[in-house]
Amino acid sequence: MTDSQSHDAAPQPGTVDMITTTLLKNTLYNPLRLAGGLLLFLLVYVAVTNIASGNYTLEAFVRQSITGLAQGGIYALIALGYTLVYGILLMINFAHGEVFMAGAYVGFFAINAMEQSGMLADHTFLALLITLMVGVVASVTIALLLERIAYRPLRGAPRLVPLITAIGASITLQQLFLRLFGPDPRVYPRVNLYILPGIFRDLECAEVSGAQVCKGLDLIDGLYRVDVLGMNLRIRPVFFLVAFFAIVLMIALWFFVQRTKTGKAMRAVAEDKNAAALMGINVDRVIATTFVLGAALAGAGAVLFALYNQQVTPFMGFVPGIKAFTAAVLGGIGNIPGAMLGGFFLGIVESTGPALLGISSQLKDVIAFGLLVLILIFRPTGIFGEVLAEKKA
Amino acid sequence: MLRKIVLVMGVFAIAALGLSLVSAQDTMGSSVMVSPDGEIVIGVAAALSGEGLAPLGEDIVRGAQLANINRPTVKIGDVEFAVSLDPQDDTCAAEGGQAVANRYVSDERVVAVVGPMCSSACRAAGPIFDAAGYTSISPSCTAPDLTDGTFASFNRVVPTDAFQGVVDAEFVFNTLGITRIATIHDGSPYGEGLVTVMAEAFTELGGEVVFQDAVNVGDTDFRALLDRVADADPELVFFVGFIAEGSRLASQRFDAGLDEVAFMGADGIFSPDFISTAGEAAEGVYVSSPTPSSEIYDAFVAAYVEEFGVEEPSGPYHANAADAYNVILNAIEAVGTVDDNGDLVIDRAALSEAIRATTDYEGLIGTITCEENGECASAAITIYQVMDGAFVLASETMESE
Known part of the structure; x- marks a missing residue:
């Protein structure tokens, strides 16, 4: 931050020429940025040659972006929880991945019970709604317990202390679920949720007593071949559902934080805990609310994730948790739209990156984290991070 | 402060060294x-x-x-x-x-x-x-x-996988009559080793390995990778790794349009847990394993x-x-x-x-x-296929030497 500001101050602001010069100077005079710029150039070069040689088509890009979109939506939902808690407590809740896992696990018991009783087949929508609720409630409960037991007693402690506790809580929760439910994965049942038979007239049709009956679009388990602009795509509506869900929840959360009284209290606590307390804000309650919000998003994301990935295990939260944390940092930690953008960016880069650069898929994390480093070189506070950082300072 | 830290670390280092010497003396040539x-x-x-x-x-x-x-x-x-x-x-x-x-x-x-x-x-x-x-x-x-x-x-x-890989390659090429395969491993020495042996043996037989890649253990979404596999248009996907990644690959391959492509794994996924986890996606999957069949x-x-x-x-x-x-x-x-x-x-x-x-x-x-090098097994590899939720024999047991 400081060095970029000192460079910014030097030339006369205003003309386009000056801005370009500043940018160029900033890049050339800073060896780290120079290296980053060269690396970026190299990446673009490799990608362009790979496309030019015909190894990578637009079709492949679109196909991989669609799966990346779903993965990114999940990252975004988890990342929002990281960002909320960080924004208020300046603490990284590393157990957030386990909050996600708990939602998927408990949701499994609900949906499994409803499948046994036949409710899932008869009232699919209601059953899914209940599963979602159960998942959210489970995640919220775990998060509240975490906050009460692991974090609140340490609120006055140096910042490293709650960080270590968070890592401990993460491992404790993993092992707890492992001992309670065993290491074998639980498998979500496959769900067919048919919607809009009026619009999708030619899908899932069957002859029922002589008449042609169409059920409509299978939102969860459906897989459709679609030809768009000469591209042969295979589309699962659930991918778009996840992305849509993530965006809607993000907007709702943003409105909550910006427009409601509780949201205002949250922002006040984020700004200054002591001053907020003096103004009559119940800081403990506001912090608990923050954890509840983050956990609810993670729980909802977990159930959606499990609906199309089926497998649920005690360790499932770890990797997505780390990725979501990365997404939050990428977007500018503490910033709500930033977490969302970071999540989608990471999801799409992860799934398109290896093929675009023509390298092993094992290196997708290298690409994702490499880009994180690159972005942090040029914008040390993340894509949207600056505003909040200035407010804090 | 710094001096204190250095001092403490030094003491620990000496203690650790001492301990390791003591334990080495204790166990050397012992009974x-x-x-x-x-x-x-x-x-x-x-x-x-x-x-x-x-x-x-x-x-x-x-x-x-x-x-x-x-x-x-x-x-x-x-x-x-x-x-x-x-x-x-x-x-x-x-x-x-x-x-x-x-x-x-x-x-x-x-x-x-x-x-x-x-x-x-x-x-x-x-x-x-x-x-x-x-x-x-x-x-x-x-x-x-x-x-x-x-x-x-x-x-x-x-x-050793040097044998299992060859049996797998022979089964795919000779018994199934498949000439184009894609291989995926999980980055473990076991996965990489077996895939390498299998791919070499398969190429020697006259087959073609059209795509080779690996997955990260713990990842949950392999759709982008499978999409690349589909672009290479193989007739069979050969995966070596364990149940978690194996069952995800088996389930997600349908999303990438690999419906008609056979899927084969090795002993790392030879478990009823693979079938219960992958569910219907396990049907038709081939698995090789050194599990014997005798009375x-x-x-x-x-x-x-x-x-x-x-x-x-x-x-x-x-x-x-x-x-x-x-x-x-x-x-x-x-x-x-x-x-x-x-x-x-x-x-x-x-x-x-x-x-x-x-x-x-x-x-x-x-x-x-x-043998002198510690190799004790008389090798016998059997290949199974998942049929109606159970492993059934897909080949005779093949024995080495």
Whole structure:
């Protein structure tokens, strides 16, 4: 931050020429940025040659972006929880991945019970709604317990202390679920949720007593071949559902934080805990609310994730948790739209990156984290991070 | 402050050095003493936690436990000594292998070890067992280079992947008549090793490997990778790794349009857990495994099912674990002596030699004869296919030499 500001101050602001010069100077005079710029150039070069040689088509890009979109939506939902808690407590809740896992696990018991009783087949929508609720409630409960037991007693402690506790809580929760439910994965049942038979007239049709009956679009388990602009795509509506869900929840959360009284209290606590307390804000309650919000998003994301990935295990939260944390940092930690953008960016880069650069898929994390480093070189506070950082300072 | 930290660190470093010297002196060329009312302790190292790994590790422990139930004592002369097992979690990783090995060598009651389970853990445990003069028999570490003479302590009663890979390639090329394959492994020494052998053998037969890649353990979304596989247009996808990644790949391949493409795995996914996790996506999947088919083996499985109250073994290595246990006990009987106090004395170096001198032991997996490099298994690979939620034979058992 400081060095970029000192460079910014030097030339006369205003003309386009000056801005370009500043940018160029900033890049050339800073060896780290120079290296980053060269690396970026190299990446673009490799990608362009790979496309030019015909190894990578637009079709492949679109196909991989669609799966990346779903993965990114999940990252975004988890990342929002990281960002909320960080924004208020300046603490990284590393157990957030386990909050996600708990939602998927408990949701499994609900949906499994409803499948046994036949409710899932008869009232699919209601059953899914209940599963979602159960998942959210489970995640919220775990998060509240975490906050009460692991974090609140340490609120006055140096910042490293709650960080270590968070890592401990993460491992404790993993092992707890492992001992309670065993290491074998639980498998979500496959769900067919048919919607809009009026619009999708030619899908899932069957002859029922002589008449042609169409059920409509299978939102969860459906897989459709679609030809768009000469591209042969295979589309699962659930991918778009996840992305849509993530965006809607993000907007709702943003409105909550910006427009409601509780949201205002949250922002006040984020700004200054002591001053907020003096103004009559119940800081403990506001912090608990923050954890509840983050956990609810993670729980909802977990159930959606499990609906199309089926497998649920005690360790499932770890990797997505780390990725979501990365997404939050990428977007500018503490910033709500930033977490969302970071999540989608990471999801799409992860799934398109290896093929675009023509390298092993094992290196997708290298690409994702490499880009994180690159972005942090040029914008040390993340894509949207600056505003909040200035407010804090 | 800094000086204090340096001082403390220095003290720790010296203490650690001292400890390591002491422990090295303790165990070098040592022998184990067991009093008449004591127990001979055999370590069992296998993955007891971890997604998709615990079922395989549990299977190894159960195999050893059943062998222990069938043969609970060692008879030296006319004195009987009880044998007990000490199962530990090797987490199927290098760090875990190191941790269990250190644990066993620091407990001098441990006579020998069945395990570790995974090639990564075996490779990490090898030097530690070597330094302490311990010996081990792995029921499942199949990486070819483990027996290249690096480790004096490493033996195995499972065929090397150098053989399994060739059998897999021959099955795909000759029996299935497939000429274009894609290979995926999980980045483990086991996965990478077996895939390399299989791909080489397949190319030699005249087939073409159109796509090769690997996945990260713990990842949940392989759709982008499978999309690349689909673009390469193979006739079969050959995956080597474990249940978690295997079942995800098997399920997600449909999203990438690989419906018509066969899927084949190896012993790492040969478990009913793979079928229950992948569900319908497991149907038609081919799996190769060193699981034998013989009458004594079937009897062993029946006893296993009864003893542990399960429908079927949870992994492929129970017989190998039982054989490893028995080979160790045979060697103890061969070299153990009873001293004047009535204590059993087992010389570690002699035990190690006795294990490698095993000849024509009739085990569950076939006749076991150990070679100088620790290779003990008479290799037999069988290929199965998932049909209606169960593994059924897809080929005759192929034996080496």
